[in-house]
Amino acid sequence: MSALLEVEALTRHFVIRRSPFGRPITTVKAVDGIDFSVQAGTTLALVGETGCGKSTVGRLILRLIEPMAGDIRFEGRRILEFNEKQLRAHRREAQIVFQDPYSSLNPRMTVEELIGEPLALHDIVPVYRRRDRVADLLNLVGLDVRHGQRYPHEFSGGQRQRIAIARALAVEPKLIVCDEPVSALDVSIRAQVLNLLAGLRKRLALTYIFISHDLSVIKHIADRVAVMYLGRIVETAPADELFANPRHPYTRALFSAIPVPQTHSRRQRQLLEGDVPSPISPPTGCHLHPRCTHAVERCRIERPALVSDQNGHSTACHRWGELPAMIGLAEQEPPAPRLERLMAKFTRKSDVRAANSADTL
Amino acid sequence: MTSLIEIQNLKVTFRGDRGRTTHAVETISFDLARGATLGLVGESGCGKSVTALAIMGLLPKWSADVSGHVGFEGKNLLDLTDAAMRDLRGDRVAMIFQEPMTSLNPAYTIGEQIIETLVRHRGLTRAQARSRAIELLRDVRIPSPEQRVDEYPHKLSGGMRQRAMVAIALACDPQLLIADEPTTALDVTIQAQVLDLMRSLKRKTNAAIVLISHDLGVIAEICDEVAVMYAGEIVEHAPVATLFKAPQHPYTIGLLASIPRLDRRVETLATIEGSLPDMSVIPQGCRFAPRCPFMSEVCVSRPPPVVDVGARHWSRCAKTPLEIQA
Numbered sequence: 229m230s231a232l233l234e235v236e237a238l239t240r241h242f243v244i245r246r247s248p249f250g251r252p253i254t255t256v257k258a259v260d261g262i263d264f265s266v267q268a269g270t271t272l273a274l275v276g277e278t279g280c281g282k283s284t285v286g287r288l289i290l291r292l293i294e295p296m297a298g299d300i301r302f303e304g305r306r307i308l309e310f311n312e313k314q315l316r317a318h319r320r321e322a323q324i325v326f327q328d329p330y331s332s333l334n335p336r337m338t339v340e341e342l343i344g345e346p347l348a349l350h351d352i353v354p355v356y357r358r359r360d361r362v363a364d365l366l367n368l369v370g371l372d373v374r375h376g377q378r379y380p381h382e383f384s385g386g387q388r389q390r391i392a393i394a395r396a397l398a399v400e401p402k403l404i405v406c407d408e409p410v411s412a413l414d415v416s417i418r419a420q421v422l423n424l425l426a427g428l429r430k431r432l433a434l435t436y437i438f439i440s441h442d443l444s445v446i447k448h449i450a451d452r453v454a455v456m457y458l459g460r461i462v463e464t465a466p467a468d469e470l471f472a473n474p475r476h477p478y479t480r481a482l483f484s485a486i487p488v489p490q491t492h493s494r495r496q497r498q499l500l501e502g503d504v505p506s507p508i509s510p511p512t513g514c515h516l517h518p519r520c521t522h523a524v525e526r527c528r529i530e531r532p533a534l535v536s537d538q539n540g541h542s543t544a545c546h547r548w549g550e551l552p553a554m555i556g557l558a559e560q561e562p563p564a565p566r567l568e569r570l571m572a573k574f575t576r577k578s579d580v581r582a583a584n585s586a587d588t589l
Numbered sequence: 590m591t592s593l594i595e596i597q598n599l600k601v602t603f604r605g606d607r608g609r610t611t612h613a614v615e616t617i618s619f620d621l622a623r624g625a626t627l628g629l630v631g632e633s634g635c636g637k638s639v640t641a642l643a644i645m646g647l648l649p650k651w652s653a654d655v656s657g658h659v660g661f662e663g664k665n666l667l668d669l670t671d672a673a674m675r676d677l678r679g680d681r682v683a684m685i686f687q688e689p690m691t692s693l694n695p696a697y698t699i700g701e702q703i704i705e706t707l708v709r710h711r712g713l714t715r716a717q718a719r720s721r722a723i724e725l726l727r728d729v730r731i732p733s734p735e736q737r738v739d740e741y742p743h744k745l746s747g748g749m750r751q752r753a754m755v756a757i758a759l760a761c762d763p764q765l766l767i768a769d770e771p772t773t774a775l776d777v778t779i780q781a782q783v784l785d786l787m788r789s790l791k792r793k794t795n796a797a798i799v800l801i802s803h804d805l806g807v808i809a810e811i812c813d814e815v816a817v818m819y820a821g822e823i824v825e826h827a828p829v830a831t832l833f834k835a836p837q838h839p840y841t842i843g844l845l846a847s848i849p850r851l852d853r854r855v856e857t858l859a860t861i862e863g864s865l866p867d868m869s870v871i872p873q874g875c876r877f878a879p880r881c882p883f884m885s886e887v888c889v890s891r892p893p894p895v896v897d898v899g900a901r902h903w904s905r906c907a908k909t910p911l912e913i914q915a
């Protein structure tokens with residue numbers, strides 16, 4: 229397996245206030261030197277709370293925002309050295325789906341125009357075949373061909389997100405950055421879109437960078453997870469390993485804060501004190517130290533490095549080796565047999581549909 | 590158990606343009622005892638917020654027809670005059686809204702907004718009200734409340750603003766507190782803090798709470814009973830443990846099935862196919878029938894019966910008790 233995307237020491241600060249002479253006075257360190265790589269055909273999830281920089285990372289990878297330092301290699305090519313023409317070609321290989329399908333689709337274009345636009349821009353399909361291609365794409369995301377003549381406002385949130393996905397798929401990309409693609413959707417619709425994304429990944433051999441704050445969604449879709457806090461990755465590991473054995477105090481707090489739909493949960497709680505500090509003047513040393521119960525003097529002074537073990541589980545914490553293991557933070561009781569049988573009724577129906585739509589490809 | 594609030598057959602219809610009517614909620618009935626917490630759960634458009642606003646008397650009179658019975662302290666709140674309702678709101682009945690940034694007044698300090706309530710309802714002097722406001726901010730665990738009391742909402746973080754909202758709602762020790770998605774706008778670690786706070790306040794104040802949420806996880810954390818709403822109706826009502834262990838209504842089961850689980854990974858998530866029915870025409874049969882995998886002839890021909898399954902547990906489904914053989 230080869231890395232499709234490698235990111236090294238990626239950094240982006242935003243200047244939010246300048247002196248009259250244009251010298252920066254206040255800067256936000258949105259992304260503060262992060263490294264990761266994504267294997268082709270897998271899903272890397274970036275998880276964290278508001279303001280941790282996860283969306284900025286997504287935009288940096290696509291060069292929608294320019295990084296200040298660091299290196300991004302896509303299939304071994306340094307995309308930061310691309311000129312305009314090369315960058316345009318790169319856009320065919322990496323696409324993005326945004327969170328809010330209400331503001332990411334132009335309300336004055338029909339669905340057919342919306343999906344046809346990338347085809348025209350990249351001159352992928354000859355004009356006379358464009359309509360067929362749009363129809364194929366609509367089918368692919370589970371929409372009807374007749375929907376092509378309608379406008380975005382005629383669709384529900386879930387359907388709009390399908391349109392946004394079809395638009396991203398139009399250029400046959402290798403990588404899709406999904407920036408909170410299901411956060412604005414209701415539970416039952418969320419499941420439909422997640423199934424669609426998972427199905428497409430399998431059929432089209434896609435690679436995803438999946439940005440989300442919802443850990444149960446991440447557990448479902450990710451192969452590997454990177455937890456971010458204030459512009460840095462604090463822990464990264466294969467998804468199952470991370471959920472079974474979280475090491476970083478922040479990851480643990482995040483896991484124990486997930487509300488699980490069951491009562492009398494026996495989970496251990498580890499609440500963090502206080503709010504997330506402002507990224508304008510983040511704490512020194514380890515960013516978490518003012519909220520961390522395990523913090524010692526060293527945490528206040530020295531930034532912990534992201535150190536990997538032989539299983540690819542990396543943790544940026546000076547003290548993780550000394551902390552007691554916490555298991556079962558993300559534990560959930562299995563449903564009773566009766567409930568399991570009844571719930572299965574909802575799965576089978578959609579399985580059948582998914583199989584059917586694969587035939588129409 | 591004597592109930593503090595008793596709602597019977599609450600119905601809200603909106604009059605729209607060109608004679609269009611929307612049947613937002615219908616046949617809503619529940620009762621709630623002092624100190625108990627009821628969760629109202631459902632997806633967008635199911636009518637949970639409309640139910641809350643109807644109880645609070647906050648729906649616009651010119652477009653909403655509200656009927657039924659909202660019994661509170663021996664009175665029907667729907668019969669009260671606007672003036673009487675204003676005396677009640679913020680005093681014995683209070684509400685917490687979802688978005689603290691839009692529901693707090695940006696032009697007044699946090700303290701001012703708490704003082705306003707105390708002066709209006711309790712007749713305190715401004716000085717008394719101010720020291721009470723500081724106490725309240727301390728109760729909701731806002732650090733250095735003596736300084737925060739003079740700050741404007743924009744200076745506070747999202748979590749702090751929501752705490753300030755809670756402080757305003759609790760200012761007059763309400764007997765009934767309606768919280769409409771109180772943690773939805775918050776990050777998960779901050780949500781955990783606010784839920785923790787609500788749990789401790791619940792013990793301390795003995796108020797009855799109606800918690801509205803789309804998140805079954807949040808409901809499981811703090812509610813005693815749950816009412817699941819679908820297309821303007823309560824489809825299942827149960828004690829919280831029963832709802833998660835042995836739900837009866839197909840919609841509840843579908844909701845539970847479509848949440849990704851933390852304990853295992855499945856190839857395909859369960860989904861509820863289809864979409865919400867058009868609320869301008871009342872369907873003849875069960876509103877969930879078109880999306881229901883258990884649907885049969887009887888479901889579409891007449892409205893589903895309300896069937897009791899156990900203590901304070903009922904389901905609005907003709908197939909109750911729902912069971913399939915292994």
